[in-house]
Amino acid sequence: MSEIQPSAITNAPASLLTTLKGTSSNIVESVTTSAESQAGSSTLHISGEAQYLLEVDNYLANLNEIGQEKALEYLSQSNDPLQKKAAVHFVQSQVARTQLSEQTQDLLALRNRVAASGHELDTGFELNDLTKVVVMPQETEVFRLDGKKDFYPVQLNTRNTELTKELDAVEKTAYEQLDNQDAANLIGSVRYSLNASENIMLSADDVIHLQYSADRAREAIRTIDAPVNIKSKLTEILNKGLNYQNEKQTQFISDTQQFVKDGRVGGAATEDVRLATAAQKYNNELRSSIAASNSSVLDSGGIIKRLLIDNSDLVRFTSDKVDEALSFYKQDLSNFQKVLKQDYSQPEYLVQSPIDKSGIELGREYAMNVIKQILPS
Numbered sequence: 419m420s421e422i423q424p425s426a427i428t429n430a431p432a433s434l435l436t437t438l439k440g441t442s443s444n445i446v447e448s449v450t451t452s453a454e455s456q457a458g459s460s461t462l463h464i465s466g467e468a469q470y471l472l473e474v475d476n477y478l479a480n481l482n483e484i485g486q487e488k489a490l491e492y493l494s495q496s497n498d499p500l501q502k503k504a505a506v507h508f509v510q511s512q513v514a515r516t517q518l519s520e521q522t523q524d525l526l527a528l529r530n531r532v533a534a535s536g537h538e539l540d541t542g543f544e545l546n547d548l549t550k551v552v553v554m555p556q557e558t559e560v561f562r563l564d565g566k567k568d569f570y571p572v573q574l575n576t577r578n579t580e581l582t583k584e585l586d587a588v589e590k591t592a593y594e595q596l597d598n599q600d601a602a603n604l605i606g607s608v609r610y611s612l613n614a615s616e617n618i619m620l621s622a623d624d625v626i627h628l629q630y631s632a633d634r635a636r637e638a639i640r641t642i643d644a645p646v647n648i649k650s651k652l653t654e655i656l657n658k659g660l661n662y663q664n665e666k667q668t669q670f671i672s673d674t675q676q677f678v679k680d681g682r683v684g685g686a687a688t689e690d691v692r693l694a695t696a697a698q699k700y701n702n703e704l705r706s707s708i709a710a711s712n713s714s715v716l717d718s719g720g721i722i723k724r725l726l727i728d729n730s731d732l733v734r735f736t737s738d739k740v741d742e743a744l745s746f747y748k749q750d751l752s753n754f755q756k757v758l759k760q761d762y763s764q765p766e767y768l769v770q771s772p773i774d775k776s777g778i779e780l781g782r783e784y785a786m787n788v789i790k791q792i793l794p795s
Contacts, residue, residue: 425674467500469781470788474504475511477789489792503786552602555757557610558634558750560627561743562603563735574670577664581612581655588651592644600642601604603758607638608652615663618670618689619697622732623743625704628723629715630747632656634754636714641758660705667698696731703729716751719744 478489486508493505559570585608592601614631617624635656639649671694677687707721708714715722722740726733 426539443671464552466777466784468779470500470776470785471504471507471781473785473789475508475784477785478508479512479515489728490537492792500784504788509723526597555610555754558615558627558631558747560623561744561746563621563739565735572620573616573618574666576666577616578612578659581658581662584651585609585612585655588648588655592648595643595648596644599760600644602643604638604642604648604652607754608656611635611656612659612715615659616666617663617665617710618694619667619701620693620696621734622700622726622729625697625701625732626699626715626743626747627706628660629708630750632660633714633716634751637751637755638758641755652684664698664702667694667701671695696729700725700729700732716744716748 474493478486481489490505490508493501496502585605589601589605592605596604611631611634614628617628619625619628624669636653639652639656671691674687674694677683678691680687703725704715704718704722706720707725711718711721721742722744723737727738
């Protein structure tokens with residue numbers, strides 16, 4: 419690759435925005451149009467800007483040190499924001515490439531030391547149901563009926579360590595007797611339900627989330643082919659968790675009532691007692707109604723709304739938000755059911771969607787024009 423002459427830097431135009439056929443404004447417009455059209459289309463669009471950055475990065479990477487310095491000086495002094503961006507992108511990429519090279523050298527050195535020590539890796543290792551790597555199911559987020567963001571549930575310092583120990587014991591047995599992924603899905607869903615039972619409920623959101631977390635765990639227990647004794651024990655732990663939450667809620671209300679008459683925090687304490695009491699009553703009524711109807715919280719939209727009428731302290735939203743919450747949790751359950759079936763197929767849009775490659779040519783053309791301005795005439 420030819421080195422850049424000083425004259426190529428000083429005599430080159432400050433910006434190529436208006437002098438080149440493929441301009442940066444065209445590229446930005448292409449990227450914006452692609453993003454907007456993608457929202458209403460299944461077509462995947464290639465970013466012209468990304469292609470431009472790739473082409474310039476490849477060019478700069480093949481220059482010697484002096485050539486790189488002069489090229490970066492030219493790009494950095496340009497009035498064209500995309501040329502400045504290319505300079506920054508290359509510097510960042512160089513740092514990443516250096517780190518990767520160092521890590522590769524360290525890995526090779528480690529392999530050489532292992533080989534020299536005579537302790538080779540176990541070549542008889544067999545990938546099977548007991549040795550394969552598993553993917554832990556994700557914990558369900560709380561759908562906020564009031565639309566608040568960055569929600570953090572109220573938790574006390576106390577934790578139900580006894581239930582955790584019981585679940586740990588079942589987990590050991592599950593991994594000994596089940597497929598690794600089945601064990602992870604089964605134990606993970608119950609553990610997440612126990613995590614939800616540690617929360618102090620102060621809203622209808624908390625109540626619905628707690629009941630859904632338990633339903634999600636029951637779905638795993640029903641679906642996964644596991645020994646009866648494991649299923650029974652997990653169901654027992656699940657129910658103990660729900661009962662524990664009720665006890666913890668009662669203790670929270672009792673402890674908080676002591677501060678109601680405190681001049682500094684009395685107002686906040688009174689509000690917490692009011693909401694916690696209403697949430698506990700609502701939770702117990704909802705849990706009983708769901709059990710009596712032998713259904714799940716996702717099929718109990720009518721019950722949820724009817725019981726809210728009698729627990730108006732918790733109503734800070736319109737009734738349609740309940741439908742949104744149930745729709746949110748139904749989608750979560752649908753995804754979770756795929757995990758239970760170990761259905762990890764590619765999303766449909768990645769397999770079937772056509773690809774618009776027009777951005778590639780636009781980005782490449784603009785990059786070539788930029789490179790020509792850097793190269794000596």
